Amino acid sequence: MAVEVGPLSEEALRRSGLRSLFQRLPKAALSFPKRPNGLPLLLKEGFFERLLSGQTSLNSFPASDVSAAQGDLKHLSFEQLLLICQGDPPSLAGPLAAFWASAESLLYERLSARLGKTAEEAQLVPLIYGALQHVSALPPAEHWLLKGALLFLPSCEVKPLEETAAYCHSNLMKASNVAKERKKLHWEVQHCENPKDFKERQADRATGPRRSSAKGYPAPAPKPAAKADSDAPTESEYETDEEEPKPGSRPRVVSAGLAKAAPAPKPEAGVPPALEQLRKELAAAKAQAADADRVLQERDAMKAELASTKATEAAVQEELARLKEELDSAQASQAALRDELASAQGAEAQAAQDRAACEAAQAEVASLKEELASAKDSEVAVQAEVSKLREELESAKGAEAAQAEVASLKEELASAKDSEAAAQAEVAKLREELESAKAAEAQALQDVEALKEEAAGVQALQEQVASMKAESAALEAAQAETARLGEELVSAKRSEAAAQEELAKIREELVGAKRSEAQAHQELAASEAEKKNAEAAAQEELAKLREELEAQRSEAPARQEAQAPSVTRLATQEAVAAANAAAEEADRLNAALRDSMKDRAEA
Structure with missing residues (x-):
């Protein structure tokens, strides 16, 4: 059983799919990443708190705040980006459009990483969730076939391909280079018990736009009735899309210079010359229509490129303004980074002390190992002596002095064993201390490397701050010059006012x-x-x-x-x-x- 979804606007279906995906996943938490010292990683954390909590809409923020917050988008989670991308994108180029485009790009990057799929495959996921709302006539299923894997719909996760009920779709719309806002989606969705056996249906000519002379397109010439079975086009060959071309959106007459002459087919035996002429005219009309479509696609692409260029230019200008506005926050962050650098240097000194203590502990452990080896040698000698004494004891069993000596030797042997056990316990303890010292040293080395990286970042930030300070100094000089000119203007105005007063007095006199x-x-x-x-x-x-x-x-x-x-x-x-x-x-x-x-x- 299969149902058709579309033709529908691909952009509208994507927006609907993002909303459906947002409703299925856990709600985005208002927690943001922190630095190692506990300071917030986001420069505009308050901006995102108000935006994600719903206190303020994106359109209500000043353009400068939106531009300044654009750099923090890369630190947000997938759920937070999904919450931001709800609704319709801005229609005009500017800071809001640049912010929205950056958020969508990062959203699909996070989705691609979440699913382990390519960016092109990740683009299909919102369309799948949007199409899911139009397949209620099919039996229910929790999976959707996605490029050799199964997309688990309740949690948006990818599972290996297996024999289970799943939805499978075929794209009935031919690929085209039209603008993103004008793209259409036309799928055929099937319910398959075994998605491994599914074969995607290829797009046919039935989905192409109809060539109608009433709308300014060349219509195919009529065929003779005698050739209806073989030569007449089928009705599905000229079926229309959901939308007819709007007047003025395409030229009504195709220029003859755009047409490419198609190779003339060889005349068939028994074919009337009039029919052959009609076939040639039909081929020429199709070539002209193809050339017209190509020219229109190129025009749309150039328009899209021009709009993208304008949007990029506006984004660059807004980025420049954002950088200037971030100068104050960067200076504030610089003080915090200096404190972090000082603490890092202190931690590095502490790590050096720990390393020295670790080396001393290693030397002490080596000394204890040598003492332990000496104790073991002594123990072997004692055991040899005990064996010798045992032999002597057996030769003189009846002597009390030998028995007392044996008892004494036993006591000494027990004492030696106790000493050996204590030494082994001490060695085990020293080994544990050595392991903890090694772990502390490794952690200290990691901290030192991280601090070095942070110091490098701080140095780069300082260079950027220095350049910004130079720009700020030039700006301050310009402001001082402006203030001086303003003072001179005020003084001139005051002199003019005094002259006016003097003139009034003279007039009165x-x-x-x-x-x-x-x-x-x-x-x-x-x-x-x-x-x-x-x-x-x-x-x-x-x-x-x-x-x-x-x-x-x-x-x-x-x-x-x-x-x-x-x-x-x-x-x-x-x-x-x-x-x-x-x-x-x-x-x-x-x-x-x-x-x-x-x-x-x-x-």
């Missing part, structure tokens, strides 16, 4: 001077009017005096004749005095007005 000048003109006009009034009054007074004089003359002609000289002289003197007083008052007012105008002009 000018307005005041103009007002004072207008007031002086008014006062001058008033003084001139007063002067004219005074002159008019003096003239009136003089005319009045003249009238009085004329009246006196008319009233007293005689007296006038007698007193004429004195009266005339008196009136004339009074008129002259009044005129002089009026002139002096006018001069005084003019002088006061001039002084006032001069003072205001000076002010």
